[in-house]
Amino acid sequence: MKILVCISKAPDTTSKILFTDENTKFNETGVQFIVNPYDEWYALVRGLELKEQMGGTVTVIAVGGAENDPIIRKALAIGADDAIRIDAEALDAFAVAQEISNYVSDKSYDLILCGKETISYNGAQVPGLIAEFMDIAFASQAIKLEINGTIATIECDVQGGTEVLEANLPIVLSVAKGMAEQRIPNMRGIMAARTKKLEVMPGSGATNNCEVVGYSLPAAKSGCKYIDPDNAEELISLLRNEAKAI
């Protein structure tokens, strides 16, 4: 089983979201970057579990500059066998997906696992784009995955419930919570990660179709109106008559 896990860096979930250069750039000052949680906790760990069950390899891939190397090493420390970084600017999801598909097109991976979205741009675009570029099956928002021979059985979140799907490998999955449990790398993994292979490949010149030209923050709340807990009932009438929410 040849498994590829696509990872992306994302600001730590506790980061202050601020902008610079007249609100045209994300302010990275003091921001700690992590492996995007959906990529790490669910996609990577499920890939490792399947490898442990069935044998094979787990390769991680990221698109971007050397600033991605720490998060790639983290994925190697958790247990991936090797890594590829495509040294191209991650301009938009379209360009990232094209770079990944161009690279993997002749590598015959059985399974391509991605997180369902990054916590920074919340696009949910890269996995579906890769699937279409490669003309293979795409299971979106998957919460369970079992492999039997060349057949994948997947359970996905859909409107009002879940759907159980069957597809022949190869397949691309976007993975959501429920697929696996987070693993914390141990010291042996961290040491081993230093010597695992991280191959840097040049980009294939993919271009972007859109770009961010400005950022803004949501309007601040005007303040909290407190209700005396002894008269908690009052909340219900405020919600009905003032907020008109119920």
Added chain:
Amino acid sequence: MSVIVFLDNKDGAFVKSSLEAVNYAANIASVKGVDCIAVSCGKLSNEVLESIGNYGASKVVSNNTENADNSQIASLVSNLVESNSASIVVFSHDFSGKAVAPRVAAKLNAAIVSGVVELPNFDGGFTVKKSVFSGKAFADYKVNSEKAVLSLLPNSLDVITTDNKAEVIADSSDLGTAKMVIKEFKKKGGEGKIDLNEAELVVSAGRGLKGPENWGMVEELASVLGAATACSRPVADIGWRPHHEHVGQTGVAISPNLYIAIGISGAIQHLAGVNRSKVIVVINKDSEAPFFKAADYGIVGDAFEVVPKLVAAAKALN
């Protein structure tokens, strides 16, 4: 030239998030002075199909293939885009939109901007605002390609309806072979439970409830208000509540009209998933809980005393 919008259906009717997407697409079409054409896949009654005119589509193209997979639906949508020389395709950023929209963008070599929250701005180009950083900020995206796929964040815009009916156009084009087979659909929760992703009202609780056995009053308040139930991450992680109820940055992001948080302190990761709610109520015995800063209404008090009072008051209102 037209604006094309994809419509998802369930149990013989269009889903709410799709209706919002049609309204959004119709608004773009009217700014551009073109038609809005909806496209639907699956067997639906003529009456249901026509009703999409209420939301602003002038035509609805209906292919009655049942259980089509995302590659087949993507073919249906992109063929329609090509045959109408459309340059804008709209989806809802819901489960079906997330599955189909990227495939359509890849087929059309189109820009894809997902989670948009406002109508595009066409003054001197094409920019559109979308939610980023899990609701903590917005970004304006400039579209540089000829075609664009936009997916609308559910519950972002008010829906305006008319009495217009859409012209139904049957489509029998070949959608190609499915790449996946749907084996089973499992309905979430019990009968009568409200789906969190679609809910307008949400009652949520966290560790302040002390144990799973105390959720009765949360469920009762939700049931009296007609709300869905949700929870914070720690509560889902320790197994008090199912994972699909976890709202926050790494769970479900929601934007209901009303979010009531009981015994949740309001960590930044939780706020990221709920801060697009229109009205936020926080009930917490710790007056220093950070959630109060994001709240519209707050009660500093013991949930075990406050919530039963709210249940009684809500019952009296009904």
